[in-house]
Amino acid sequence: MRKQDALQGSLPLLVLKILARRGPLHGYGMTAHIERMSDEVLRVEEGSLYPALHRMEEDGWIRAKWVTTENRRRARMYEVTAAGRKQLEAEEGRWRAVTAAVDQVLGQA
Amino acid sequence: MSLLSRVANAFRSGRMDRELDEELRFHMESRMAELMRQGMSAEEAGRTVRRRMGNSLATRERSRDIRLMPWIESLWRDARFGVRVLVKDRVVTAAAVASLALAIGTCTAAFALIDAMILRPLPVYQPDRLFFLTSGPEGENAGSGFSYPALQRLRAASGDQAELFAASPVFPNPAILVGGQEEKLRNQAVSGNFFSALGIRPALGRLLSPDDETGVNQHPFAVLSYSYWMRRFGGDRNVIGRRFLFGPVQYQIIGVAQKGFTGVEAGTLTDAWMPLSMGAADSLTKWFWEWLHIMGRLKPGVTPPQARQVLQAAFTNAHRDWAADLYRNNEPPQRIQSFLAESLHLTPDAGGPSDLRERFARPMWILAVVAGLVLLIACSNLANLFLARAAAREREMALRISIGAGRAKLIQQVIVEGALVAAAACALGLAFGAAAAPAIVGMLGPWNLPVYLDVHLGWRMVSFAAAASLAATLLFALAPALRASGVTPQEALKAGGAKFSGRRAILRPMLAVQIALSFAVLFVGGMFVLSFVKLAGVDLGFSRDGVALLTIARQAPEKNSQLHTTELLERVRGVPGVRAAGISMWSLFSGDVWTDSIRIPGRAPDPASATILPVSPGFFETMGIRLLAGRDLTARDLAANSSAVIVNQAFAHHYFPGEEALGKQFALPGDSNKDHTGQIVGIVGDVHYLSVREPAPPTLYLPLDRLQGTLAVRTAGDPRAIAPRVRDAVQSFGHSLKVREIVLQSTLVDDALIRERLLALLSGFFAIVAAVLAAVGLYGVLSYSLVRRRREIGIRVALGARRSSVVRLVISDIAVVTALGLAAGICGGNLLARAVTKLLYEVQPTDMASIALPLGCLLAAAALAGARPAIRAARVDPALALREE
Numbered sequence: 005m006r007k008q009d010a011l012q013g014s015l016p017l018l019v020l021k022i023l024a025r026r027g028p029l030h031g032y033g034m035t036a037h038i039e040r041m042s043d044e045v046l047r048v049e050e051g052s053l054y055p056a057l058h059r060m061e062e063d064g065w066i067r068a069k070w071v072t073t074e075n076r077r078r079a080r081m082y083e084v085t086a087a088g089r090k091q092l093e094a095e096e097g098r099w100r101a102v103t104a105a106v107d108q109v110l111g112q113a
Numbered sequence: 114m115s116l117l118s119r120v121a122n123a124f125r126s127g128r129m130d131r132e133l134d135e136e137l138r139f140h141m142e143s144r145m146a147e148l149m150r151q152g153m154s155a156e157e158a159g160r161t162v163r164r165r166m167g168n169s170l171a172t173r174e175r176s177r178d179i180r181l182m183p184w185i186e187s188l189w190r191d192a193r194f195g196v197r198v199l200v201k202d203r204v205v206t207a208a209a210v211a212s213l214a215l216a217i218g219t220c221t222a223a224f225a226l227i228d229a230m231i232l233r234p235l236p237v238y239q240p241d242r243l244f245f246l247t248s249g250p251e252g253e254n255a256g257s258g259f260s261y262p263a264l265q266r267l268r269a270a271s272g273d274q275a276e277l278f279a280a281s282p283v284f285p286n287p288a289i290l291v292g293g294q295e296e297k298l299r300n301q302a303v304s305g306n307f308f309s310a311l312g313i314r315p316a317l318g319r320l321l322s323p324d325d326e327t328g329v330n331q332h333p334f335a336v337l338s339y340s341y342w343m344r345r346f347g348g349d350r351n352v353i354g355r356r357f358l359f360g361p362v363q364y365q366i367i368g369v370a371q372k373g374f375t376g377v378e379a380g381t382l383t384d385a386w387m388p389l390s391m392g393a394a395d396s397l398t399k400w401f402w403e404w405l406h407i408m409g410r411l412k413p414g415v416t417p418p419q420a421r422q423v424l425q426a427a428f429t430n431a432h433r434d435w436a437a438d439l440y441r442n443n444e445p446p447q448r449i450q451s452f453l454a455e456s457l458h459l460t461p462d463a464g465g466p467s468d469l470r471e472r473f474a475r476p477m478w479i480l481a482v483v484a485g486l487v488l489l490i491a492c493s494n495l496a497n498l499f500l501a502r503a504a505a506r507e508r509e510m511a512l513r514i515s516i517g518a519g520r521a522k523l524i525q526q527v528i529v530e531g532a533l534v535a536a537a538a539c540a541l542g543l544a545f546g547a548a549a550a551p552a553i554v555g556m557l558g559p560w561n562l563p564v565y566l567d568v569h570l571g572w573r574m575v576s577f578a579a580a581a582s583l584a585a586t587l588l589f590a591l592a593p594a595l596r597a598s599g600v601t602p603q604e605a606l607k608a609g610g611a612k613f614s615g616r617r618a619i620l621r622p623m624l625a626v627q628i629a630l631s632f633a634v635l636f637v638g639g640m641f642v643l644s645f646v647k648l649a650g651v652d653l654g655f656s657r658d659g660v661a662l663l664t665i666a667r668q669a670p671e672k673n674s675q676l677h678t679t680e681l682l683e684r685v686r687g688v689p690g691v692r693a694a695g696i697s698m699w700s701l702f703s704g705d706v707w708t709d710s711i712r713i714p715g716r717a718p719d720p721a722s723a724t725i726l727p728v729s730p731g732f733f734e735t736m737g738i739r740l741l742a743g744r745d746l747t748a749r750d751l752a753a754n755s756s757a758v759i760v761n762q763a764f765a766h767h768y769f770p771g772e773e774a775l776g777k778q779f780a781l782p783g784d785s786n787k788d789h790t791g792q793i794v795g796i797v798g799d800v801h802y803l804s805v806r807e808p809a810p811p812t813l814y815l816p817l818d819r820l821q822g823t824l825a826v827r828t829a830g831d832p833r834a835i836a837p838r839v840r841d842a843v844q845s846f847g848h849s850l851k852v853r854e855i856v857l858q859s860t861l862v863d864d865a866l867i868r869e870r871l872l873a874l875l876s877g878f879f880a881i882v883a884a885v886l887a888a889v890g891l892y893g894v895l896s897y898s899l900v901r902r903r904r905e906i907g908i909r910v911a912l913g914a915r916r917s918s919v920v921r922l923v924i925s926d927i928a929v930v931t932a933l934g935l936a937a938g939i940c941g942g943n944l945l946a947r948a949v950t951k952l953l954y955e956v957q958p959t960d961m962a963s964i965a966l967p968l969g970c971l972l973a974a975a976a977l978a979g980a981r982p983a984i985r986a987a988r989v990d991p992a993l994a995l996r997e998e
Contacts, residue, residue, distance in 0.1 A: 031136065032143040050140060054133075070132075080136045 015048070015056050016065070017099055020092040023066060023084040030079040031057060057082060065091050187522065188529065195530035202502075206534065209495050212886055213538035213585065216484070216491035218545030219879070221578045223481035225550040228573055229566040230380060230470055230477060236373045238312025239410075244275075244417060245466050246407045247458045248428065250451040255458050257466035258403035261389065261396060263431060264304070267407065270427030274420040275409040278310040279303065279389065282406065282468070283381045285562060287853065289358040290345070298359065299382060299562075300335075302389040302405075308336070308370065310410050311377070317342075318353040318368030325388040329397060332388045335364045339372040341384040362391065375565065377408065380469030380557070382565035400435045406466050421459040428457045445710070445718040469564060473557060476872050479637070479949055483879045486634050488581065490883055492589040493627040494890045499531060499593035500623070501897040510597050523598040531590025539582035543575065556871055559864040560856060624894050624927075625934035628971065631887035632938025633945055635967030636958075638880030640949065643963065644956045645873035648866055654800030654809060655701065656737035660858035661832035662700045663824045663840060668849035674820035678729050679748040681846055685826060688842050690835040693827040695732030700823040702861035706803055709782035711813065713768055723764060724802050724810045725782065727817045733759075733797055735825045736858075743775050743795030750794075750816045757816065758791040761799050764811035781815065791815070805865055806954055820848065825858065832857055872952060880967070884974050891978035895927055899982050906986060907994030916987045923986040924979055931975050935968065942967075 022037055023029060029037065035048040060066045065088035071081050084092070141162050148158035199206040234240040246267075247255035259267075259279070268277045281302040288298035305326030313320065316339050325332040337345075337352070346352050355366045364387065376383030389397075389405065396402050411420055432453055439449045503510070510523055550568035558564035568574075667674065678696060685694040699705035708722040730746045732738075741762065750757040758781065765774035774793055781791040791813075799809030824843065828835040840852040863870070899906075906919055946958035956963060 030139065030143075032140045035140075036147070050137070054137065077139060077142070078135060079139050080132070 014099065015052060016060055017092070017095045018046075019053075019056065019060065019082075020065060020084055020088055020095065023082060024089060024092055028071075028081040028083040030081050034082075060088070063091075064088075187525070191526045191529040192533060194526065195533045198502075198530060199533060205498065208889065209498055209534055210537045210541065212491045212494060212882075212889070213534065214541035214545060215882060216488040217538055217542030217578055217581050217585065218549065219484040219882075220481070220488050220581050221542055221546030221574060222549040222553065222568075223477065223484045224577045225546060225568040225574050226553060226566065227474075227477050227481055228577075229568050230467075231474055233567075233573070235311075235377060236371075241461070242411045243311075244409055244411065244420075244459050244461045246409070246424070247460065247466065248455050249458075250455055256403070257406050259405050259407045260400045260403050261405060262398065262400045263403075263428070264405060264407055266427050266431040267424050270423055271409070271420065273412060274415050274423050275411050276306065276310045277407055277409040278307045279405040279407050280307060280377060280386075281389065281404055283376060283378060283383050286359065288360075291357075299384040300359070301376060301383050301386050302392065303386045304389055304405075307386065310408075311374075313374050314371045316369045316371050317350060318366075320368050320370060321386065321388055326390050328390060329394050330362070330391055332390060333362050333364045334367045334388065335359070336368045336370055336386045337366060338370055338375055338383050338385065340375060340382065342369045345384075359387075364391075375567075378406075378469075379467040380473075380564045380566055381467075381562075400431070400438075417459050417461055421457065424459070425457045428455070429453075443718065445720045447720050469557065472868055475948075476868055476952060479952070480872070480875050480879075482945070482948075483634055483637055483876055486630050487879050487882055487886070488585060489588075490627055490630045490634070490886045490890075492585050493623050493630070494886050494893070495531070495534065495585075495589035496592055497623055497627075497890055497893055497897075499527065499590055500596060501893065503527065503593045503597035504897075504901070506597065514598075520598040524594040527594035527597050528586065528590045531586045531594075535582040535586040535590075538585075539578050542582075543570065543578045546574065546578065553871070553875070556874075557867065559867065560860050561854070621930050624890060624930050625937065627890050628887055628931055628934025629937035629941055631883040632935055632967055632971055633942040634876075634883035635880045635970050636938070636942035636963065637945055637949060638876035638878075638883075639966040639970075640946065640953055640956050640958065640963050641869075641872040641876045642880075643966070644953045645866070645869045647956065648805050648869055648954050651801070651805050653701075653805065653862065654738060654798050657859045657862045659827055659832055660736065661826050661828060661836040661839065662703075662856050662858055662861070663826070663836065663843065663852045664854040665696075665821055665824050665843055666851050666853050667821055668851060671820075671848060673753070674848065675751045675816075675818050677846075677848055678751055678817060678820050681820065681824075681843065681850075682729065682731055684842055684846060685824065685839055688826075688835070688838050690829050691826050691839060692829050693731060693735040694824065694839075695735040696729040696817055696820075696822050696824050697732050698727040698817065698822040700825065700858065700861065701736065701800060701802060702858070702865050703823070704803065708810075711768060711779060711782065711811075713777075713779050719768070721767070721811070723767075724812045725815060726802075726812060727815045727822070728759075729817045732814075732825065735827045736800070737827075738800055739798035741796045741798055743793070745795060746814075746816050751818075753818070755816055756790055756792045757794040759795040759797055759814040760793050761797050761809060761812040761814075763799050763809050764813055765793075765796055767811040803865070805862070820850070824852075868952070869954070880970070884970050887971060888974035888978040891927065891931075891975055892982070895923065895979055895982035896985075898926070899923060899986055903989060903994045906989045907991040910989060911991035911995065919989070920983045920987050923983055927975070927979060931971075935971065938967075939964065 018038055019034060022034055022041075026037065031050075031053055035050070035053060038046055038048050057066070057068075061068055061082070064085060066082045066084050068080050068082050070078050073079050144162050145155070145158045148161060149155060153161070235243075237243070245257065246259065247257045248259070249255040261279075264277065264279050271277055283299050283301045285297040285299045287295045288300075289295055290298075303321065305321055305323035308320040309322070315336075318336075320336050321334065325334060335357075342348060342352065352366050353368065356363050357366070358364075370386070396404060409420070411417065432455060436449055436453055439452060513523065514520065547568075547570040554564055554566045554568055557566075682694050682696070685691060698707075707725045709725055710719060710722045712718060728746070729751070730748060733740060733745055743759070746757060746759060749755065756778075760768075760774065768774070768779075769777055775796060776793060778790055778792045781789045797814070800812070801807065801809055802812060824839070826832070826835070826839050836855045840855065843850055843852050902923075906922070909919060909922075910916075943958055946963075950958065
């Protein structure tokens with residue numbers, strides 16, 4: 005059985021947020037960053053990260069280009085687009101609304 | 114990512130895979146490096162990374178899917194769903210596909226014919242630089258016949274402007290190729306530079322050259338067409354040098370023309386080309402032997418008007434020179450004036466003048482327009498169907514929108530469904546069109562010269578059908594698609610789709626348009642049918658049925674052969690089954706005609722000319738032509754010194770108005786210089802000589818002066834059965850008589866109405882299809898609106914409405930739409946009618962019958978379509994109707 009993905013549907017939100025704040029990053033950079041920032045609580049499955057990245061690229065939220073790293077390796081760098089920023093805003097708002105609502109329910113139950 | 118790059122992805126998935134691999138590998142290596150920095154051994158780090166990343170191939174597949182597949186997959190899903198929906202509604206779908214297939218098929222057939230006849234360029238070098246010449250008095254129909262002297266004068270003048278070449282019309286002539294057997298050879302006499310000017314290369318041997326045009330009868334050479342070489346000689350390379358008998362001359366085959374070249378005249382297949390110098394000397398020296406078509410190729414940089422100017426000057430000069438002959442002949446001054454004023458027209462066209470095109474181009478375009486209208490009717494029918502279906506699926510659509518399906522996806526779904534119907538219809542329509550086009554080509558030609566048009570199923574036809582289907586799909590599926598995707602979920606889901614008024618609002622104009630189009634098609638079709646019925650009923654002045662015609666020719670010339678005519682006729686009349694027999698130089702409706710001006714002593718020359726036909730005694734009786742006054746010719750009148758002639762009523766009225774024509778004398782026209790006077794001994798009824806449309810021309814019947822022409826026999830039984838016996842009697846008569854062809858008089862008359870019959874048949878067929886489609890459309894819309902209003906009707910009935918008022922409710926709605934459609938149709942039909950009046954015979958668009966016929970048909974169709982829904986509306990059980998919801 006597969007381990008449950010703690011991120012559920014919030015992976016695109018995290019990716020957009022990190023790219024928006026940090027600038028261009030490759031896939032590995034993103035997993036490392038998310039794990040570090042969440043104190044290893046959130047673990048990004050590669051099996052969901054890349055399909056998610058490509059889907060977001062498809063939707064026009066991020067765009068990718070190949071760059072050569074300092075140790076002369078080719079890496080695919082992603083950066084957020086204008087549409088992606090708009091999307092990020094909307095998703096972040098929705099996320100906050102939902103978590104606030106969930107908190108409220110948890111607090112009052 | 115754009116649609117384009119997604120499609121591109123489909124084709125370069127190899128590169129995509131590599132890129133994905135590279136991206137994932139970079140990821141693994143980065144993580145391994147990180148782990149090793151934390152102190153793990155390389156081996157351990159590799160294991161950890163692999164465990165964590167799982168099967169990298171699976172990841173790649175999933176990533177790849179995202180970039181490539183969704184669109185194709187959704188199309189596929191839509192197609193599968195569409196097929197399911199369509200199959201569920203089997204009968205409706207079949208009807209939809211069939212009606213669209215019929216419409217696309219007829220359009221495709223019309224396209225194939227127009228393409229072969231008009232659009233497709235000749236397979237020659239630079240066909241766009243070619244032109245042909247016509248000439249005629251200002252403002253009159255231009256003729257395409259020129260004499261050889263005219264060709265020479267024009268050629269001499271056009272050196273820098275164009276290269277002129279000439280060809281005779283193609284005719285089937287008897288030739289003896291092998292053994293003693295006579296067969297038909299469709300030959301064309303051409304100028305020596307014919308092939309070089311067209312840019313045709315030999316497939317075998319050599320082609321004709323300018324040398325072959327010099328002298329008279331010096332170059333008995335023939336070039337075969339590739340298709341004839343294949344057909345007749347099976348592509349035998351030894352035909353070069355072979356001799357054959359053509360007329361009285363031995364010809365030698367010198368070459369075969371390039372494959373695919375079947376001649377320059379659209380609709381005519383040429384078997385062999387011979388030099389135009391191989392004919393009577395007169396055909397090369399007399400300016401009034403106008404037997405050639407002149408074509409030309411413009412020199413580089415020369416425009417058609419420039420060339421025309423130069424040629425016109427030369428043409429006018431030539432006419433000035435030749436007018437001397439006219440003065441000498443005492444021609445009427447008007448005729449000389451118009452001869453001098455003749456102008457030359459230059460038509461840019463690779464095909465050269467084509468009789469077929471002249472007669473059928475307009476009818477073909479009309480039929481194509483009508484077929485297009487039928488396609489529009491079929492489309493509007495389908496649009497109705499799809500709208501009704503979209504309405505029925507309103508809840509499904511609403512549901513899909515509310516759970517997040519994009520509107521684009523819904524539009525795609527409906528259009529894919531439409532495309533499925535259109536694709537099936539396209540395939541069926543192509544099959545239908547590919548079968549119909551050759552059948553129509555078969556109807557175009559007269560009995561002895563079948564029309565050849567290349568209408569085989571090729572890429573041009575396929576692309577046309579595909580384009581028509583695509584256009585049709587957009588026409589009939591786009592509106593319903595937009596409509597369906599425009600559903601507002603709240604409304605649709607709330608009230609069980611009670612919002613039908615808007616839906617009806619769009620069905621109504623669609624229906625009105627459909628009725629208008631159907632009316633236009635029925636209107637035009639009806640006029641052609643009425644016109645043909647009138648033409649077929651014209652009293653030709655002779656009785657066309659039960660007469661066989663045998664063309665007789667002599668192998669050897671013989672003096673005073675006409676004296677044997679009576680003897681031959683006696684012999685023929687003795688054949689069992691023959692009731693009457695007579696000979697004429699040409700048969701009626703054969704297309705051959707001799708006209709000449711008649712000079713009456715003491716009168717000014719008459720510019721009109723009379724038709725002249727030499728006949729034997731018994732001809733009038735055989736043809737059933739009434740003798741109105743005087744007597745028929747007798748055996749004695751055949752003698753050289755006889756002066757007896759017979760004229761028809763039109764002749765008597767034209768040349769002797771208000772006088773007794775019988776017994777009048779006048780100089781007989783003829784090629785001989787002897788002054789021969791004729792005396793009218795009989796007056797016969799008028800007969801149509803060449804055409805059913807044209808009234809009988811003034812006609813002069815001379816005694817037949819030689820034993821040849823066409824033997825007409827009226828038979829007691831089937832003329833086809835008796836004609837062979839007559840042939841045997843003629844061929845055993847001696848005097849080297851031979852029967853060349855046997856044909857029925859009724860066939861010749863039918864051939865004169867080919868165009869009219871074709872138009873009546875095809876447009877009548879279209880009219881029936883249009884009426885049926887209109888009825889189906891009406892029925893569908895009525896039934897649909899009934900289903901939607903069942904509940905309303907139930908309530909009305911429950912509240913005490915009478916059955917009759919319920920029926921009125923259902924019918925009145927449609928009646929208004931029908932009336933509006935008909936009004937629009939009458940306006941549109943009249944516009945269309947302007948283009949067809951030229952082709953009609955004694956039928957006007959404004960005639961009572963022209964309008965009443967389509968009106969009656971459509972009203973009958975509407976009544977038929979409305980009957981069942983109306984009855985069903987009357988039978989609505991309120992209890993049942995209300996319980997359903």
